[in-house]
Amino acid sequence: MSYTLGQLAANVHGIVKGDENLIIEKLGTLEKATEQELSFLANPKYQNHLSTTSAGAVLVKTEELAQLVDNAIIVPNPYLAFAQLSHLFVPATQCWTGIHSSAVVSSNALLGQDVTIGPNAVIDDGTIIADGCIVGAGCVIGRGVRVGQNTRLYPNVTLYHDVVIGESCIIHSGTVIGADGFGFAPDQGRWEKIDQLGSVVIGNHVEIGANTTIDRGAIENTLIGDGVIIDNQVQIAHNVIIGDNTAVAGCVGIAGSAKIGAFCTISGGVGLAGHITIVDHVHITAMTMVTKSILEAGSYSSGMGMEPTAKWRRSAARFRRIDSMAKQISNLEQQIKKLSDKG
Amino acid sequence: MSYTLGQLAANVHGIVKGDENLIIEKLGTLEKATEQELSFLANPKYQNHLSTTSAGAVLVKTEELAQLVDNAIIVPNPYLAFAQLSHLFVPATQCWTGIHSSAVVSSNALLGQDVTIGPNAVIDDGTIIADGCIVGAGCVIGRGVRVGQNTRLYPNVTLYHDVVIGESCIIHSGTVIGADGFGFAPDQGRWEKIDQLGSVVIGNHVEIGANTTIDRGAIENTLIGDGVIIDNQVQIAHNVIIGDNTAVAGCVGIAGSAKIGAFCTISGGVGLAGHITIVDHVHITAMTMVTKSILEAGSYSSGMGMEPTAKWRRSAARFRRIDSMAKQISNLEQQIKKLSDKG
Amino acid sequence: MSYTLGQLAANVHGIVKGDENLIIEKLGTLEKATEQELSFLANPKYQNHLSTTSAGAVLVKTEELAQLVDNAIIVPNPYLAFAQLSHLFVPATQCWTGIHSSAVVSSNALLGQDVTIGPNAVIDDGTIIADGCIVGAGCVIGRGVRVGQNTRLYPNVTLYHDVVIGESCIIHSGTVIGADGFGFAPDQGRWEKIDQLGSVVIGNHVEIGANTTIDRGAIENTLIGDGVIIDNQVQIAHNVIIGDNTAVAGCVGIAGSAKIGAFCTISGGVGLAGHITIVDHVHITAMTMVTKSILEAGSYSSGMGMEPTAKWRRSAARFRRIDSMAKQISNLEQQIKKLSDKG
Known part of the structure; x- marks a missing residue:
């Protein structure tokens, strides 16, 4: 995997300053990149790193900054360009293609073109896995699940029956989608289970981290919008609704029937109470306890600073x-x- | 799966008001239910929904309320009746019965009548799985584990050696029971592992959510009482004892040797310190930090409200x-x- | 598994007081141990238990304490000796040895001597598993992973491609190492994924609990030092660095690029912000929110005490x-x- 600086620049519609034939083999940080590596300057306040970096080339925002290094690609948003170029440097992460002989695939599951089903994966009845999907080793896909095209499940993901996943999603290992919501009716001190008859419907271009849980709805579905990104060990209870492009960081817990808007950013360790509403464009800082609705866009917080x-x-x-x-x-x-x- | 209103009423010892031959195909919310659906009014403050609902019938508490709709079932506790009826509407969630040919079952494991072992499940030596149990795909059941009758393990559950699970339990995917407690003796800055020689014993009618962890005891066992309900991503450390019918919501962490009484409700994100005692009938609100024993029944809290x-x-x-x-x-x-x- | 008191004493370089031929079959607590069990007195404040214990023998610190029981082993650090002796009482926890026929092992994986690969485990291309390793049932080991000798992976662990694990490590079930860090560049309200091109490198003698997640680095590696102990359900984000012998208790979340020193103890439920530095020998109490660097050794806290x-x-x-x-x-x-x- 190596590219000329010119090829990389073309990929992000950037302008090369310096040697467009320079061979780039990796991406690197300004501090540690070598001559075969491309780095980036996202934040102008680290501009002084440009004079000391050993990077072969750097993604920068302006002509002026480009003059501080031998080779550069000038783009309006170097961090975004770096993200886009990162896709070109992903190594092969598994050796299997096609349906592995050890996988257990129900005879009436529908698999599209170019689907990979890893070793020991299990695909139940009535499942539809669209073109280009990769199902990792040890995944268990329940009855009637639908997965949209080009979605990738890393190993050991569990999808319960009837869950719907959109296109071009990424779901990391250990994540469980569609387990029963925590619904029980009290009965003289005991708990009577409420069978959870809804499901989970996840939009397109959603990424979900490792060991996250998203419960199925009690009656209606739990809903995750398009473009949502969810980190590791997030707990999303039954009937939660999350709007498009919202980001949820690690260890967040969202209680039942909470409704979160679009374009929100929920930092790590936040807890949201059930049955509340968060409007669009809300930012919540780390470990905040959200016990009531937030009806105005803005940033919200709780908790105490650390002391000796x-x-x-x-x-x-x-x-x-x-x-x-x-x-x-x-x-x-x-x-x-x-x-x-x-x- | 469809029933007449009369059949459903009989099931919960309710009184039909209206058409007892009405066909009900699903359960629904008052807001969204259709004419083929049965809904419920649990909270009298939503009584006005009765005049606008399209539900075919509604579970209500009184004759008076029943008069506000065309068809109703009158029961003393509509929410409980709804829970009981939910069991009738569960779809088939997997296609396998019996011992799947891809499962690896030790020759000296004892399996009862009507046991289902899913694809690629692994059952180690000396295990006893009682009548009517369902072990999901990809589950790993360690040496000497005992599982009581009619218990269901969803896919990808891991039970370590010698764990004991009672009857009629439900354990959701990704949950790990019996991993080593976090026990180490300090030795000049290093940590000497204390092998965890106890186990985990779980009572009857216990439900445990997805990706929860319950560690084995250091010397004695970790104990979970009958009727306890535990949500997703709960961490229960070694030698914890939880009394009967206590409910533990998502993301709770319980440190080692904490002793929690019966009939308690621990809300989401609560943390409990080790070696403390919580008496029966204690309620703890979300995200509370419990650093000392609670010796009187009641409700307890900590944490700050959210602000801009x-x-x-x-x-x-x-x-x-x-x-x-x-x-x-x-x-x-x-x-x-x-x-x-x-x- | 039974030993004479003399054998056990020799094992921890202790002095027997009483009957060195006494047969010990188990370890036990002072409160519950029987005549066939060895107990220990770690904390002198429980000295009065010595007069009431039924334990066959007790590990104690001094000659004086030994005189309070019939049989004792005198050692400078009874708790450490108890930890060391615990290793002698571990039962067989699985019945398999060698490469199980149901495991899927790539033909170019390199397996050392005395390696056990459990049923339905999956080992991808280019993997190196050193001598004496045990890979539990259902584990998935990604392409190019290296695992040092005598390391044990319990069932259903997932290691992504290129992860490196040291020698004599223990990794518990459900843990996921090397999933993508949560890295995205904002692009007009949408999120552009930054492929995570670093890996995770874990030192020797590291123990990691169940359902923990350690993400791979964005460009450089996430690094866990030698002798680190990590409990269940800990989330470690991309590019975190943890120094040698640090202990991280359950439910801790560590955000990206945080750098934690050696010999630290992070209690349960703590959250650490990204890009901060914690020096060596820092203790952080449970559920503390750490939003800035800690540059001086000592104990730190935040949060409110519980009230009715x-x-x-x-x-x-x-x-x-x-x-x-x-x-x-x-x-x-x-x-x-x-x-x-x-x-």
């Missing part, structure tokens, strides 16, 4: 008495008012 | 100085006392 | 007005100053 443990203990102890503190203050205000009036 | 990020930054900064604030207040109180005395 | 929900609601409401409270205090201080000046 000894100081934190005092702060936490004080906090338990914050209500008394407020009363003391109001008391003081009255006393002072009296004193002033007297004075 | 800019305001939150100010609050968080103030919080770091809450100890000084308290001192300022006490200072003011003394000064005022002096002034008043003088006055 | 009703009281917590008042505290949380007050907290939202902490900024006003601070202003009220400063106001009062000025007023009092004026009054005092007047007085």
Whole structure:
């Protein structure tokens, strides 16, 4: 896998400055790239790295920056161009093509053209796997599942019955889609299971990380929009709806029937209560506890900053008495008012 | 799968109001149900939905409410009846019965009557799988495991050696039961592993969600009582004990040797410290940090409400100085006392 | 598996007090051990248990403590000795040895001596599995992975292509190593995937719990040092670096490019922001939100103590007005100053 600088520039509609025949074999960071590597300057504040980098060439935003290195590709958005070029450097990640002889594929599953089913994968009845899909080793695809074209499931993914996955999705290992939502009716201290009769429907161009769980709906479906990106170990409960192009970072938990808008960014470790609504274009910072709806776009947060443990203990102890503190203050205000009036 | 309204009513000992021959094909919500669907009114505050619903029939609590729709089933607890009826509408979720030819079953494993072992499942030596169990594709059942009758393991569950699961349990995909507890003795900066010689014993009628982990005990067993329900991505450390009928929502983490009572409800994202005791009938709200025992039934919480990020930054900064604030207040109180005395 | 007290003492270089021919069949706790069991007193504050224990023998620190029981092994560090002896009592946990006939092993994978590959495991091209490794049932080992000698993968572990695991490591079920980091370039509201071209390199003597995820690096590798111990359901993002012998408890989330030193202990549920640095010998208490670098060894915390929900609601409401409270205090201080000046 190697390309000339000119080939790479053409790929991202960039302008070469320097040697367009330079051979690039890898992508690299400004700090560590070698002469065979292409790097990028995404943030102008690291501009001084350009004078010290050993990279063979650098993706930059302007002619001026290009002059600081021997070879460059000038593009309006170097970080985006870097992302686009990254696709050219992916190594072969598995050796199998076609339907592996050890896979168990139901005789009435419908497999499209150029489908790869890895070793020991299991495909149940009535399943439709469209053209160009890759199903990794050990995946289990339940009855009646539909997977859109060019979607890739990495090994050991589990899709329960009737789940629908769109086109060009990527789902990483260990992820479970369509397990029962956590629905139970209390019955004199015991829990009566509510069978979860909905499913999960996932749009196109969705990426889902490793060991994430997305539960099937109780009656209606759980819905994930187009272009949504979801990181590892995210828990999405039954009947959640996530709008297009929203990003959900690692370890987020979203409780049942929460409705999240489009173009939102939910940082790592956030928890969202059930049955709330988050409008479009909301950003939530890491580990925030969201207990009510957010009806206005913007950035939201909760939680306390870290302190040395000894100081934190005092702060936490004080906090338990914050209500008394407020009363003391109001008391003081009255006393002072009296004193002033007297004075 | 369709039933007459009369059949469904009989099933939950309800009284039909309207057409008992009405054919019901599905369950639905009041908002979206069609004429072939049965819905339910669990919360009287949504009573006005009864006048607008298109549902063929509705589960309601009283004769009065029944009069607001054409067809109804009157039951004391409509939500419970809905849960009970949900069992009648579960579709076939897999096509296999019996022992699949691709499964690897040790010659000395004991399998009961009507056991299903899915494709590529692996059953180790000395295992006992009782009557009516379903072991999903790709499950791995370790040496000496015992599984009680009518328990279902969804695909890709892992049970380590000697784990005991009760009757009529449901365990969802990706869940790992019996991995080693996190036990290590410090040895001059290094960690000496403590082999985990206990196991995990799970009662009857327990449901465990997807990608949950329950570790084996260090010496004694980790114990999960009867009727406990556990959601996805819950982490239960070694030697935890959970009492009967307790509910544990998604993303909860329970540290080693914590003892949780019966009939508790632990909301999503809660963290419980090790070696603490929680008595029966305790409710803990979402994302609470529980660092000490709870010895009285009731509801407990911690954490801060969400704010717009800019305001939150100010609050968080103030919080770091809450100890000084308290001192300022006490200072003011003394000064005022002096002034008043003088006055 | 049974040993004489003398054999066990020799194993940990301890001194027997009492009957060195006593047969020990198990390890047990002071509270529950029987006459065939060896227990230990790690913490002198439980010394009174020595008079009531039924344990056949006890690991103790001093001659004096040994005199309180019939049989003892005296060692400088009883807890460490208990850990060391635990290795002698591990039962057989699986029945397979060698390469199971159902495993799918690429013809050009290199397997060392005494390697066990469990049923339905899948080993891709160019993989090197060194001497003495055990690969559990259902594991999937990607193209070009290298695993050092005597490492054990429990069932259903997934290693993506090119991941490197050191010697004598233990990786528990459901863990996924080398999935893509969560890297995307924003492009007019959409997300352009950045293919993750780095890998994951894990040192020697590392233990990783169940359902943990460690992502591959974007360009450089994600790095886990020697002797690191990681619990269940930990999320480690791309390009994280963790120093030797650091311990990471359950449910911790570590964001991209965070650099954690050696000999740190990160308690359960902690969240660490991306691109921060934590120096050596830092302890972080449970559920702390770490949003900036920690440049001095010591213990750090955040979060609020738990309260009864009703009281917590008042505290949380007050907290939202902490900024006003601070202003009220400063106001009062000025007023009092004026009054005092007047007085």
